[in-house]
Amino acid sequence: MANQQSNSGNPRVDIEYRRKKSAEEMRYQVVSFSLMIFLTLIAFIAVGYDGFSNWFIVPFIILLAAVQVVFQLYYFMHMSHKGHEAPSLFLYSGLLVGLVTILAFMTIVWW
Numbered sequence: 001m002a003n004q005q006s007n008s009g010n011p012r013v014d015i016e017y018r019r020k021k022s023a024e025e026m027r028y029q030v031v032s033f034s035l036m037i038f039l040t041l042i043a044f045i046a047v048g049y050d051g052f053s054n055w056f057i058v059p060f061i062i063l064l065a066a067v068q069v070v071f072q073l074y075y076f077m078h079m080s081h082k083g084h085e086a087p088s089l090f091l092y093s094g095l096l097v098g099l100v101t102i103l104a105f106m107t108i109v110w111w
Contacts, residue, residue, distance in 0.1 A: 032075040039064045 043064050046057055073079045079088055 028075055032071045036068050036071050039068055 043061050046052055046060055052060075073091070078084065079091075
């Protein structure tokens with residue numbers, strides 16, 4: 001969600017606009033936090049349940065961690081807002097380098 005600013009010249013309208021945007025942003029944060037707590041509980045349940053094998057649990061927890069990283073970046077670190085293009089570029093470039101490095105080492109070790 002991009003940060004849009006209202007410059008109507010009327011201070012009352014501008015304050016109402018900021019209140020509305022702040023309330024909307026807070027709602028996103030609370031929902032995101034609740035979902036992250038829920039995903040964490042699911043991960044604990046998956047580890048504690050004896051019916052799942054390790055071949056299922058490890059990728060499942062990594063998937064839940066990736067989802068939580070996305071929530072962290074976009075809602076708590078405000079990466080979805082306008083003006084965060086440069087940090088996003090560096091973050092995604094670092095992610096790409098890290099994934100290529102992991103892939104290269106896995107390829108060297110397994111083949």
